[in-house]
Amino acid sequence: MRRGATVRDLAARTGLSIATVSRALNGQANVAEHTRQRVLEAAGRGGSRPAGGVVYLRCPYLLTDYFGLIVSSVAETAELHGLHILLNAGKAAKDSDVLLSLPDEPGIDAAILILPPEPESALENLRDRGFPFVVVDPRTPPPRDVAAVSAAHFAGARSLMTHLVELGHRRVAIIGGPREWLVNDNRLAGYVAPLAEMGLLPAPELMRFVPEPSEEHGYRAACELLDVPDRPTAVVAFNDKMAVGAARAAAERGLRIPEDLSVAGFDDIDVSRAMQPMLTTVRQPLAEMGRMAVSLLRRLLERHELDALHVELATELVVRGSTGPAPRR
Structure with a gap:
């Protein structure tokens, strides 16, 4: 798209609705081919983008x-496709308003945004300007x-909790x-x-969010959970690092894993x-998420x-x- 041209500008130039222009720019199926070409020509594209290009990869x-x-997988896959990566990473990038100006940055053709902290409106603005991008692991519903x-x-x-329920656990603490x-x-x-299928719900005192x-x-969350009067028989954590922290809290209290606490x-x-015993967990296809983002x-x-804009990749329970x-108590 010509720098500075918005979907509203293109709608005015072509006499089409903003919704039609947006669908044409995003490659949606319900747009006639002659209409799509009309929009692309007005945007200064005249057809497909070249195979190569610079992709702004943001991981704040x-x-x-x-x-x-995820970042490594994106970079490796992009190279195979002839795409060049411009990486912006680190916590300092979280507070920048880069998405507002991204379509106007010279030399940047597209973007991959990993867990973007911006509100949904920022993503909608980027979409409405016809800028190609893919979100990895969205923070809010895209x-x-x-x-x-x-x-x-x-x-x-669900598969992880089903495993614990089948082992007889009913008081399961959750660190979200x-x-x-x-x-x-x-x-x-x-x-x-x-738990709900068995008529149970996690007790409020067994839930923490960090x-x-x-x-x-x-x-810290596990210390609180393991000190309640009727302590849990199992702790499930948002990620493996938090589970390691929970295991440390259990060891300090003389609890054996898994005999006293799962x-x-x-x-x-x-x-x-690296834990002893090794950790039961849910395997995420992190590298495949990066590869799929580049493919999209x-x-x-x-x-x-x-046809499928929101792709969910299967996970695997690793016991x-x-x-x-x-x-038994």
């Missing part, structure tokens, strides 16, 4: 073993016509992540579902195999039709030694 978080795996890829968090959490993250809502719903899913926050996490990063973006750049039968 520390590149730990979670985000680092707009219907914005391409996004994530893991099947609900299904993964930031309340405003979509992933937290999905996992929480998955954790609660198997502002950042780190080992230290997991440790502990489980989510992600299956390296730390899950490439199709957007080439004006292919996207290890940190979970066992509920102790």
